[in-house]
Amino acid sequence: MSTKEKAFYIFNQLNEKQLEAFVTLFENHFNDIPEEEPDEWDKAMIENSKIDNEESMPFDEYVKELGFDPNDLRI
Numbered sequence: 001m002s003t004k005e006k007a008f009y010i011f012n013q014l015n016e017k018q019l020e021a022f023v024t025l026f027e028n029h030f031n032d033i034p035e036e037e038p039d040e041w042d043k044a045m046i047e048n049s050k051i052d053n054e055e056s057m058p059f060d061e062y063v064k065e066l067g068f069d070p071n072d073l074r075i
Contacts, residue, residue, distance in 0.1 A: 001075060009075055 001009070014022060038046065060070040 006075060 011022075057065075063070045063073065
């Protein structure tokens, strides 16, 4: 499923109140989002994310630890 298809799927699941919030949040702002190069903090966070450490765990395991079924999160 493409990103656009996922977005439409999520959009179609929204109720009227959620749609109103979506429109309020994004109306006339699509062209206002600037494209920026990562700064030093961003670059450090990106590099840090690539380091394998003992604190990490598979996503499905983390979701189970939180009490959810990982399959419920899949589209």
